[in-house]
Amino acid sequence: MDDSPTRFLLVYGSQTGQSQAIAEEIAERCAALNIFADIHCFGKIEKEFVLESERLVVIVVSSTGDGEPPDTVCKFWRRVKRKTLPKDHFSNMRYTLLGLGDSNYGSYCKCPHMIDDRLQELGATLFMKPGFADDAEGLEVVVEPWIEALLERLCSMFDLPLPDQGEQAVKPSSERVVEPSSERAIKPSSERVVEPFSEQVVEPSSERAVEPSSERVVEPSSERAVELSSERVVESSSGRAVEPSSERVVEPSREQVVESAKSTEFFSKDTSAADAFLAETAKSNLSLTTSDEKKEIHSLESQPSKKSLKEWVDCIPVMNEAMLTTPVTPGPYVHLNYISNTSLDNNEDMPIQNNAKLPFSCSSVVQASVLNICCLTKPKSLKKTLCVELDTAGLTDYQSGDSFSILALNSEEEVSWLLDRVKVRRPHDQVELGILSDTTRKRPSIPEFINNPSTLFEIFYKSLDIRHIPKKALLKLLSNCCSVMDERLRLLYLSSRQGADLYKREIIETRRGLLDVLHAFPSCTPSVECLIENLPRLLPRAYSVASASHASTLKFAFNVMELPSLGSLTHRKGLVTGKLDKIFETSQERSSTVGIYLRSQHHFRLPSDSSLPLILIGPGTGVAPFIGFLQDREIQMRAQVKLGECLLFFGNRHEESDYLFREELSDHLSLGTLGALHVCFSRDEQRICTTGAKYVTDLLWQQSKVLANLITKHSAIIYVCGDARNMAKDVNEALTGILKVENGYTDDEVLTVMRGLKEDKRYREDVWL
Template sequence: MTKGMQGRFLLLYGSQTGQAKAIAEEIYENAPHHGLQPEIHCLSMTDKKFSLEKEACMVMVVSTTGDGEPPETATKFWRRLKKKTLPGDHLAHLNYAILGLGDSNYNNFCRNPKNFEQRFEELGAKQFYPSGFADDAVGLEVVVEPWIDGLWPVLRKQLGLSNSDCTSNGVMEPTENKAITQSTGDDSDSGTDVDNPYGHRKSHQDAEKRTSPDVKTQTEVATRTISNDNRTNPTTLNNDTENDKADANQTSTDSRTSSLTQDSLRTSQSEGETVVDSTQDKGPSLTCSVPPLSESGLTLPLLPPAYLEVQYHKDLVMSPDQLALQGSASYPSAQSAVSMATIVSATKLTRDDAVKTALDLELDISDAPIDYQPGDAFSIICPNPSTEVDLLIQRLGLIEQADNVFSLQLIANTKKRRATIPDYIPKTCTVRHALTHCCDIRTPMKKAVLRMLVEHTENAREKRRLQELCSKQGINDYGAFIREGCLSILDVLIAFPSCNPPLGRLLEHLPRLLPRPYSISSSPLVDPKRLHFVFNIIEFPHSYGRAMARQGVCTGWLNHKTQPIQQQVSTDVKGQDVEMNMAALSISEKIKVLIFARTNTHFRLPEDPSTPIIMIGPGTGVAPFIGFLEHREMQLNKVAENGDDTIKFAPSWLFFGCRHKERDFLYRHKLEHFVKTGALSRLHVSFSRDATNGTIAPKYVQDNLRLHSTDVLDLLLEKKAILYVCGDAKNMARNVNETLLELIGKHTGKGAYDATLILAKLREEKRYREDIWT
């Protein structure tokens, strides 16, 4: 591609888990329909494939990870960009636009793209299109779709191309010159990831004014309307007679799925669950819409072109042990090689009547090259649940081929640009292995997946509903029934029984199954070859559209694997935790898991023990602080043994909270023990659901912060303590942040703006550290 090509611009992306990359690739795929020719690169390719110093027009899609940092793929680029030696006109020749991804559940919402924006301005670059800041907390598509829609005409104008000859190709008029943004707060390139394709390419602006339910989608030439033969009259969506013809044409298709659906339905109904949405008299449901959507014209996303072909090798037999783990592809954020660890104990820390079940697992890492510190994290490589894999194989009609070897090839003359075979699927694989170990079958369906499913759905009513769910007009229904319900591919296929996509199309769209990270809750000073971690067993109850109740992919798997060795935590007469005697336990096979290290260098104890620490960790957020306190206790013991009075230990405070003192007070006896030994100076607890018998008692950790605000702020502002927050980002971490702003304002007598600056300075000095998640 030559630099002088008409309509050429540089398209860059920085992605941690795949969201930003997928959106950039969507822009790349759609650009030719607008007469544009992007050159796309990952930010990690700086100075290898591109150089900003040689570019005149650039579009960037970038996410935020950690505590407002750039993703790993963008760190090198950012490091070079922020060099203080660069002159103020270094990028004066560059015109740019930024689409940032974030999550307002975290503080410093979209901090990384905002940092890029600020730095570009400092270096003289000019912004030709307002930045978009998409919020995963409400759905990235809310901002991504209109931002991309508005980009095309502005980008054409920037490149000196006329828009007058492109209206027939679906190019929109320029949007108002204001940043498209959501709420403020930090984020991460979130969890469900990879295959995005969000965008609708709007064909005509009067789409919703049409009286007939035309369905529109962009093509390379112009918009087209799906013929009346392929759409359902909205006035007869609930009329069985209207669909008799379509139903008659799919008898053979339904026969292979009806057994699965009915068996699942009977099982779930016996447990009081509903599997598939039924048409409701009031309001829309997953499988049924109501006016005005059911009577509206629809603007559909561009159909992603097919590019993978499955070729079965009937004469080739392979055992699962012969298949490379995710094709030997590298894992994001891995700081060590993948290695095997042995689960040596599993202790239930909650009573049976607790709302959530928490498990403490101990791993033997003797054979793992992991050298950890308290506060570090590691990842566990887990499979999808076998029951869901079996159901999906059955639903796809692939029972006979489930264990046959296949290989993936690119479709000859595919229209997908830059098509590649996923590196996380082994070159020779089986259906069962791919769906169990390689692909994430739980990820909520992206609109591009729904758009693909439309093409493989025979029933007219089901086809229309899938079109609505992926359309611009159906964005509210998509959010309510797909995104908020976290519906998986299995959920959708069960809800729409005439939809039968080929395996190759699914493998194109299902993202990679990613490892699950956990905070380490132990100290290597106790035993460098052992580590502990704690987690709640995540429960997903049945709901409209969700085919069955289920547990978290990794937490459910660990719970199932450790059932034979699980031990309820108990207390002896001295009030100490009594661990299970593993030597007396007879099990036929050791429980193994694959792990790798994820070093969290910012969430560690201060090197100088004379630095005060304040720890806030309700629920399982207490995990890294158990490691902190074990470490301090061992250090205290060593100092005492050596008689060294030159080493001073500053105060250590912990704020812990849970629902009930007697049901889910995690590590209670350990924490009380740390208070006795002096490893923990102050323990402040709160129980949100316990009766107070008329007394005023703190319900949440922020209540205890207010109760002890004078001492806390003295430690934080005067004695330079480090504040650590671990746990839920959506509620707890945000509430703690707001409480600190309130208390700082009262303590200093300053207004909200100045209090915000003080808190921002604490973050900048790394004295306000978070390890939080959604």
């Protein structure tokens, strides 16, 4: 196969699996066009492939940590960034790149941009403009049209029929088809592929799009969906490995799509171009969608909208499927076999997720005893905030500000409900997963994080994220599992390009997942095999260390996540925060343990030079890592180490009920480890009237002269911890405005200064969504 005239190298770099999934989709669709994608992980470089010998390369890669390469890409990046490499090192290579990121974070797509820049510096030539997909907007918005453009470009290069010429672009694979149980049988029609954009070759690097000077380049990566002291919920959808053996797709006018893409430079690095393209497609009724690797998006908890399920379903149009452009879905590949009638009620001896490498891990997993849990908020607070102290059992190789992960388990109640819904009658019997003999998937394999053999209950309880947000391809699979035509067409609409805006608003933004979908569409009965094939790995939850470096006990703080009830599923909470809250409510601290490990990201630490001034900005639970900072400064002070000035800005809702770590902060203020403490409470009218500060950004402006002086004349280090979507962006804008006003900078000058702060690691963020 390596000698195939239609061969190219397809290499991916992924931390949580999203880049890999997209690369595998590309390989599947190429195979249907008789194009051979030699697919490899970046981590296998020099073992399975040698990049220098390749002539045609497609790269799919995301960012992680502080905009750094995923673990599997680190070796490659160390090699190519060597200054001793000649300028023509990759002069024989043509490539294109798809980067995945999240613009809620300051280092949006930083790693893909770095790789793209470096390859061109070493002589490589783009054969198609790179794409940069933004999970904040929905990855399908870029990923789907980019893949279609890639297919068309490859067909042109290999002199093969284009996807819309003659043969079908995607040949239906062998599929499990579920006959509807209702009287109205659903008979899907023939399928053909959406026509990709035409894309011209981009030759020399001088033709590349210029990056706007205002682009943010450093700080938290697009790969860390949940950072630190807060947890969010993301639920997931599922479906039976059922697809119609054929389904017709009617694409929009090719001329409209191509002209829109060309006129806005959709695939350039300038993210505003993507916005312009979306506006154009909206005008022409071409709603596109995408899919990206949002760091640890799976570790977030969902917050569905206040609409009732009926209201939500009613807002979804019922449209003739011939008018819808839906995603291509791969064929099934999992075969399920029960091992006699052997029951396994206790799976405690099974390895954790089959001992598969855990994301961002830099230590072994330790079962840490829960020593103490206290509530930091008063009963009338809108959010319940807990502070937990763990016995780290010798796992003390961490510093204040570092992060660690706690292994998560799904709700037993939700798992039981789900397995019953998909008609699993023997959840505790041993099963073995195999590969279907007639599958058309390339290189199919059972996920490495699933114990095999195991039981279905154990698989769904410990390994699969049943709260993950469903991708469009999964919604399409679910539509084929509906016995009621009305429900099928509504789910098809959500998976279609025409329904992109609704999908973003009602699925992504409201965090609707598998359980929401199954409750909303009662005739949808997917197979358990399809759930295993399409649900992602259940990822650990990440938190900030809120204690001193190398301490024998580890503290962290978080808000307990409350989820709406779904039918019989009541009192739902975050997977980790709910477990810890239950331990707290039942006073079982001393008899409980949690599995934890240290994470490999270490950018949010105190500077090595303790004399530098510190500006700490952490509203809500974002203040937690700064408690550890102050404890370290106290140790340094007692050792007579010279300390720089330290200012902390904290805000929350109500002073009486939400003033987190009040006593600790007061003690550090008295001790001198904290030089100034500025607080505000957004819902205390008296406080607002007397100080004029409602949010932390108001506090920053009140201290504008002090901040500008510390930043520009005394090399202060800025730390921001908290919400990425709103707070972090508002803080960035406030500091930008302060430097501009106090120092008389022009717009370009202040953007250069802010970029320099981030590149020099003087502006550090630890933020979550």
